[in-house]
Amino acid sequence: MSVSSTPFAVSFTEVATALAEAGFAASACLPPPTALDPSGFDRMLADGVGDLGWLEESRDKRLDPRFLLPTARAMIVAAIPHQHQARCGDLRRARYAAGKDYHHVARRALGRIAASLNARHATPWLHRACVDSAPINERTLARLAGLGWIGRNALLISPNLGSWLLLGVLLTEAPVVPQPGPHGADRCGRCTACESACPTRALMDRRCLTERCISYLTIEHDGVIPADLARLFQGWWFGCDRCQEVCPWNRKAPGPGDGRLAGDERDTDILAVRAADFDVHFAARAIRRLGYQRFRRNLVVACASLGRDLPPADDEGDVVRAQRVELRAGV
Ligand code: SF4
Ligand code: SF4
Incomplete structure (x- = not known):
């Protein structure tokens, strides 16, 4: 069966269940946007990104999520909570670094879910799992997918989960039925x-x-x-x-x-x-x-x-x- 003639859609519930079992507390699915609004990214570049010159070099790719998998039919965005207690002394490190390297933990989890999709549907769909590991803007995509809003601290905030979250994106050829999350409206209010x-x-x-x-x-x-x-x-x-x-x-x-x-x-x-x-x-x-x-x-x-x-x-x-x-x- 060729990928382009796949006659059925995959229920997002099936994917969301697997994500939840892997520890992802929130997830949503959208068709990959063809382009993202460049204004925020360009403003960041204009402010200066220091040693992160590769951000500028990869600008065009970052603004088109399909660059990483042009045949993608679905974009699954998921958030997994990390340690939210400081667990250190007055010499402090970020909480996400308390545990194992999230790049590996979260990315491998997305990879396993992709592999199990192929196995269940007996179809060799291609996938690309991204957890701070490829030129893609996980935070913006999470907002677009309705997982939360970008707060004044420039982080994604979920009304249910807060911001102690690691974000991952799975671009996939699997025809997963879109299901956006319910959030996205800015809820910072007057807080500063x-x-x-x-x-x-x-x-x-x-x-x-x-x-x-x-x-x-x-x-x-x-x-x-x-x-x-x-x-x-x-x-x-x-x-x-x-x-x-x-x-x-x-x-x-x-x-x-x-x-x-x-x-x-x-x-x-x-x-x-x-x-x-x-x-x-x-x-x-x-x-x-x-x-x-x-x-x-x-x-x-x-x-x-x-x-x-x-x-x-x-x-x-x-x-x-x-x-x-x-x-x-x-x-
Ligand atoms: S923006 Fe946030 S992470 Fe960066 S220095 Fe300020 S408080 Fe710390
Ligand atoms: S403005 Fe307040 S609510 Fe918004 S991100 Fe900052 S601390 Fe959180």
Whole structure:
């Protein structure tokens, strides 16, 4: 049977049930939009994206979700809750990093669901599972699919689930019956709590200024963190959750949808981690992607932002030494 002549549609209920069993607390299905409104993306580029030059290079692809699978008939968007408790000391890391690397957990779950669709319907449909792993804008697509709205903190917020969510998109040739979610209307109202709480004043006019955001500076930025921002970090060394901690829609957030996203590690022993054991210490976690030198740079900054000095270690590289110089110069 050729894919183009497939005579039946797949019920979304079938897919949604499988997603729920895998821990995805919300999902919806749409035909892949041919193009997305570029204004928000272009404004972000115009504000500056620092070391994320690949965002600009992939602009056109990101604005056409079908780029990743031109024969796609359906776009399934799903959200899986991650750990929503801090579970760390005053040296803080983003909650999503408490557990196993979500890229693997969520993407593999979507891949298994795609494979089971093919098996049940005995059809070799092609699929593409994306979890922060391809040039596609999961957040915008989740809003279009009716999973929630984009808040003033520039994150997707579900009225039922809050924003402690990881988003995934499954583009598929399977002819899944469209079923949008019920949400999408902006429900921030007059609240501006996230803007006020942001340590570096990165939020303004309903957007996040990439180059001021601690998440970008600690995870994506390669070089030295400017001292004027570094001193505002409030102890964050991997990502930042401040604009979600204060969001009233997170008061009733559910627990992790998959036990592997809960995380057993409290990350209170991180100052003792050295280059030789970094990979093992953070095995299978998103933090490992940092690499030791940026990890150490971040610790130097986080400690300094709490008024503490982190004594030098003999395995520190150029970026860490340069960060120490930057902090001393910025005092
Ligand atoms: S992640 Fe932190 S630094 Fe970035 S916008 Fe939110 S509160 Fe501000
Ligand atoms: S803190 Fe308030 S303004 Fe910010 S995203 Fe949440 S509801 Fe919206």
